[in-house]
Amino acid sequence: MSDTETSETILDAAEELFAKQGFAATTIKQIGAAAGVNPALTYYYFDNKEKLYRAVLGRLIGTIATQGARQLDPAPAPDQAVRALVGVQSETLIGRPTLPRILGRELVDHELSHASDHLAHLSATLFSRLCELIRAGQEAGTFRDDMDARFAAISVISLVPYFHIARPVMGILLESGPDGPDVETMRAYGRHVAEFALAALAAR
Amino acid sequence: MSDTETSETILDAAEELFAKQGFAATTIKQIGAAAGVNPALTYYYFDNKEKLYRAVLGRLIGTIATQGARQLDPAPAPDQAVRALVGVQSETLIGRPTLPRILGRELVDHELSHASDHLAHLSATLFSRLCELIRAGQEAGTFRDDMDARFAAISVISLVPYFHIARPVMGILLESGPDGPDVETMRAYGRHVAEFALAALAAR
DNA sequence: GTCTATAGGTGGATAGAC
DNA sequence: GTCTATCCACCTATAGAC
Known part of the structure; x- marks a missing residue:
């Protein structure tokens, strides 16, 4: 070999x-x-074991970064951008089932741990982009402006990851067994989240 | 002693x-x-260590069950019920900072683990109650009916826990340091989630 | 109920032959 | 590059004195 x-x-x-x-x-x-x-x-x-773990994290972050780049390049209308963001999030987490689990552990552990600065930096970048996007939508009148843009951004980026991190529990709730929902259900949830998020953001 | x-x-x-x-x-x-x-x-x-861990889990689940009971007793209008649910969730997780972290680990681990049936049962009960609630709102015309009630329920109960599980990251995103946001910010986020969720559910 | 001592086992890591 | 053998630290758990 x-x-x-x-x-x-x-x-x-x-x-x-x-x-x-x-x-x-x-x-x-x-x-x-x-x-x-x-x-x-x-x-x-x-x-050593620590460096091996970091190598694993590095590869995963590479995946996220590649996928993440896709979603920020074209800057269409705010609502289309939100849709795209949610879609990429969903596909990324479906495509790499090991990603949400390791990510979940990192999220909880962040304090002590390994928690690569890369990850923090990446999510911070993505987050501030999303905030700008929401503010743009608010100024354009497509999004309601009586909502804190940062809180709204957090809500939007929470929906998809939680579903995948808690995948075994979702399997129980949706009665599809402890292995979690099947791929088609996960896709359907991704589409639902886009609707849910846009409905929450939309101006009345 | x-x-x-x-x-x-x-x-x-x-x-x-x-x-x-x-x-x-x-x-x-x-x-x-x-x-x-x-x-x-x-x-x-x-x-042994395993049983000690189960004892810890047992105490925590007791807390959840106690708090959870509060939120289901009175059955007011669906939108008020959603507001109450989110509020209790938020207060419970703020009041016991150790809860979201252990819960987060259990969510990720659920397969192998300790994952008490209690927890699964509890969340399943709560979940199906919330589903009924949403369906009631849909039939009453206060909630939009072109949304899958189960997916909507998952979205609603995802928002608050994710924030607390990922607390250190939220600290970074909201620029309040790695210890996470302060209590007032967490409360404010809880209020935001109620608005966000109701806006998403509301009929047009 | 509390403490000491220790058995028994396993894990991370290294030295060195091939 | 790959494998064997092994060291050392440390962890769970128990036996038994107080």
Whole structure:
């Protein structure tokens, strides 16, 4: 196996296990077993467990950044932009089921942890863009202006991630089993959120 | 120290640490130290780490159940009921800062875990009540009826918890530091969510 | 009920052969 | 690059004195 192949295999296994069990509960030996690779190799490629975790985070953030770029490039009407943002959020989280779980853990842990500045910076950028967008809509008269733009932005970007982070619970609530809702249901929820958010923002 | 006093002290310390670090990363020795008590006492009162964690969960769920009961007793107009639900959610999560963190971890972990059936049952009950409420509002004409009631219910109950689970990130986004927003801001957000949700649900 | 001592096991990490 | 063997630290849990 070539260098990159092996390290990639380890990264895949690690991502899966960190998502499923969290950082502390996951052992290097488990990762080696899951990757079908000698556990000692983890140290050859990643020095230690902490750096391995960061490498996993780095790859995930790369995914988000790529997807995120898509949603900000064209700046159409505010309501179309909100729709696009929600859509990309939804597709990103559906496409990488390990993302919401690791993200969820990072959100809760943020204080102590690993919490990459990248992530904080990225979400801050995205957040302030969304705030501007909402303010623009308010000035244009399409959005109601008796709502704090920052709180509204938080509400909008909360809806989709929570659904995916709490996926097993959503499975119970929607009676589709503990594995969570199927892909079509998740897509449908994404479309619902766009409607819900725009209805909340719309001027009367 | 009397029995209950000691076990209560241990529970307090454990709740704090489990919230801050999670189950796997928290050690019995840390708990003993934080509680100012001999670590071996943990086993005297709670048998093992797992059962201690369940005891912590049990206390927290008790809190939720007590608060939750309040919000369902009187059944006023649907929009008032939504307002009340959001308000209680917000106050409960503000009042017990350790609740959203442990809850967040449970949400992510639900599969494997400890995830008490109590919690699942409780949220399911609350959820189906909210669904009925929304459907009632739709039939009464106060809520728009071109929205799936279950999806709408999920959206409504997502808004407040996400804010508290991601509290450190919210601190960054709202520029109030990594400790998260202050109590007044959290209250204000709760009020905002009520407006946001009702605007989203309202018939045109 | 509380404390000390310790058994028993596992995890992260390294040294060194191949 | 890969694998074996192993060290050391630390964690859960128990036995037993007080």
